[in-house]
Amino acid sequence: MVPHPPASHHILAAGLKSCRTQTAKAFYATVRGHADTPPVELDEPPPSGHNDLILSILRANPSLRDSKSYLASFGPRPQQNPKTPLVPQEVQNTQPGVAIPGPEAKPDRVEEPPKPSPIVASILNPVIRRTALVKVQGPFNDVQLDSIARGLVFLEKLGLVTVIVVENDNLSRGDDNDRTEIIEETMRVVSMLEKHGAKARPILGSIVRLGPKPNDDASLRDPTIRLPEAHTIPSDLMTLRSALRAGEIPVIPPFALDSFCRSVRIDANDAIAALARGMVEAGTMNPTGFTSDEGYPASSEDVDLTPLRLMIINREGGVPSYARSGYPHLLINLTSESSHIEETFHKQWRESHPTALSNLALARTCLSYMPPSSSAIMVSHRSPSSLIGNLITNKPALSSSLPHALLQGNRKLTPHTPTLLRRGLDIRVVRTLDQVDRKKLNVLLEQSFQRTLDQEAFYSRLETNLDFVIVAGDYAGAAIVTNERCPNTGASISYLDKFAVLPNHQGDGTVDFLWVALHDESYGLGHPSAVNPNGGKEGKGEGRDLVWRSRANNPVNKWYFERSTGHLRIGSWVLFWCDAEKRLKTEQGRRGSTGVSYIEHWEQGRLSLWTDVIMKVPSVWK
Structure with missing residues (x-):
């Protein structure tokens, strides 16, 4: 028998459902045509604080199923019913900690303090914390990085703790000062996160190792999926786990130990893929802090190390699509579409989106290790609130199965619309x-x-x-x-x-x-x-x-x-x-x-x- 979910689940679900009733409904007879070119939106205004987080949640417009899915990941886990105490029925039906007056007593009238919205209260008080791997792919100026950091802090408030790997495309590997400069970039990210009230920990030591994982049988893997040129072992993640348990956001430069135990800068994609595999394996093989029976974190102090999301934040945005005149793909089925996207990638996009295909390969590699329910998102720094919408709904900004006439006339479809990537099916x-x-x-x-x-x-x-x-x-x-x-x-x-x-x-x-x-x-x-x-x-x-x-x-x-x-x-x-x-x-x-x-x-x-x-x-x- 499945236990009934807590009342907050029903309140949140009902509240979010009521929000959806305010949206426009597409009850039409025949779609004829819309504007040929959708307007190009400017950068999102920088968030202003707590109220902006609430607005971002509401703008995500989650369905009833979306809200249930979110609560299934971050909400309270079903608890076993304790033994029924020997207390009179009228006492059992009251709130804990409230004195029960006798039949002759008249309780004083006490004004209760105003209560926050149950929707916001439920979402902003996650019980379970999950992790996301984030690639911050600069260079970004201070204003752009400030906006990104604020968005990542918002995600933490919603229960998603980010593990950040910092990259700067303008810093070539092998240069004399590349290590110093990438460390400075890492500290910039740390400073921005702390500016917005988060606790961040720079992990400047190497937590991945150069080269393929020893004894890895490549024959058991899909040959079309690129294996990372780096790996981890469980002990390498102790610093990462320590930061997460301390409530700190780990910020990591793409360093790896080579065979001579020297720390060298590697491709950030290899570092992220190695972390994705290592974190999944550590969460599966040695789930420290998890109860042995249920597999859930024992309390809100624990963090599920298995990544729930992969987020790639860059200047390019999503993967351009030949079918949308260069505007981004909305949703990609990596299993069946990756090869076709590479084959139809126009030459001019290699200039405007030079890392789109490498990030596409990164998403496919990481999601091959992560749970089937996981997803990846490629998003421009211009759309930080998209990360919140993706977290709550796990859906693209617009459904890829909508009629093309509707998509072409939709203001949400811009050059900076994010691309959602799923492992998918053939x-x-x-x-x-x-x-x-x-x-x-x-x-x-x-x-x-x-x-x-x-x-x-x-x-x-x-x-x-x-x-x-x-x-x-x-x-x-x-x-x-x-x-x-x-x-x-x-x-x-x-x-x-x-x-x-x-x-x-x-x-x-x-x-x-x-x-x-x-x-x-x-x-x-x-x-x-x-x-x-x-x-x-x-x-x-x-x-x-x-x-x-x-x-x-x-x-x-x-x-x-x-x-x-x-x-x-x-x-x-x-x-x-x-x-x-x-x-x-x-x-x-x-x-x-x-x-x-x-x-x-x-x-x-x-x-x-x-x-x-x-x-x-x-x-x-x-």
């Missing part, structure tokens, strides 16, 4: 039923929909109607698209028959990765963003309108409303569709500035046709 497209693992697909569908599948009826339909199936990982998610024949016309409708993700993968990016792949194989064909190597058509061909239906009371409908280009309510159902993007672009170019009519010739009669065909698709649930 994505593949299969086009015949004999390539489908029916047993695994059955488990996926029944767990996702919480219903029993009529397998005979389901697969009998797919035998004649299947177009393709997109599979994420080992059936962690799947999108099944069929061709539904229209009577008397010979045409067919591209119908999204099932879209499912396992419950334990909801919230880790799999939903967005799967929908982006669905876009690439159906209504997005012909669009530049659809040229992805997922085993499908790789952008070649003409897009087709994608149609699907959902029960009117389905809680997922809000997500569908935001991604569809139109919807129609039919009794207890909602019919959704996504128009073929290439055709919309063609129409827009043909008409130019004359505008688009409310109903195009190709739209006439299609809703009645879709309704007639799609609403007759039989149910395959028992």
Whole structure:
């Protein structure tokens, strides 16, 4: 039996949910077009103090699931019920420490002091402290570094203690004064953190060792993931653990011990990757300060050494995307997209974003060691509050699966929008039923929909109607698209028959990765963003309108409303569709500035046709 969460969890969840009701809702019929070029935002104003932290939390706009996920990482752990004391019931229901007057007594009226907002109080008083690896990749001037330091101090107040590795791209390794200058950079970061009230500890001694880890069997690892040229052993992390337990933020220059026990400056990426692996191993093999039964820190004085986040703060921002005219990727599936991003990286970006690919490789290396729920973020110094939003929601600033027309017109999409990176899953497209693992697909569908599948009826339909199936990982998610024949016309409708993700993968990016792949194989064909190597058509061909239906009371409908280009309510159902993007672009170019009519010739009669065909698709649930 799972214990009920503390009341503060419900208060926070309810409060954050109420905040979301103030945001705009995307209930629209058809998206036609938006501004071609979003405005470029200036640097964020420097935070002013405690109230700015509260505003940053609210701007993150976390959903109910986001707030629960945050509390699962930083909130109180379930406690075993102590033995019930032999106290009268009326005493048990009172607050501890409050005297219980007798029946004849009349308690004096005491005015209670004002209480802080339960939302802010819960978030600003984390019980569990977690760690994040942070690369501060300068050079930064004092104003920029001040803003970064303030953001990192805010993260500490929210329970995320940063382990900072300092880098300066203008300081070449091997120069006579490179050690002295990088130490000065380290002390600048320490001073800025202390200026904003944090305790920081410079660790100037080498806590990583040069070279690959001894006895490391590289054959067991993915050959496409770069192994760091440095490593640690558990004893090397004693200074780091000591600083964390003392409530201090460790600030580390990229030094390593070579084979002659000399301290030399190394690539900061190798130092960070070595720390990521070492901290994960130390937390797993020797979780000092953790209870042996639960694996949680015993008190708020302990820090979970396993990194929860990797944060790369630089001047470049995220990884530029060919599909967004050089604006950053919003969310990257490292498992399936890394190679393609490297292959499509434009030459001019090597000047404007010289470290984007090396940081992409760093994120992939680190996340291969870190827990699956971990993520990495690449962010410009211009957007320090993005770190707070990422911590609470673990999501990109904008969903990568939103329609491109909405993304192009969104003020949040700027050259400085952060890129979120997840380990992700491989994505593949299969086009015949004999390539489908029916047993695994059955488990996926029944767990996702919480219903029993009529397998005979389901697969009998797919035998004649299947177009393709997109599979994420080992059936962690799947999108099944069929061709539904229209009577008397010979045409067919591209119908999204099932879209499912396992419950334990909801919230880790799999939903967005799967929908982006669905876009690439159906209504997005012909669009530049659809040229992805997922085993499908790789952008070649003409897009087709994608149609699907959902029960009117389905809680997922809000997500569908935001991604569809139109919807129609039919009794207890909602019919959704996504128009073929290439055709919309063609129409827009043909008409130019004359505008688009409310109903195009190709739209006439299609809703009645879709309704007639799609609403007759039989149910395959028992």
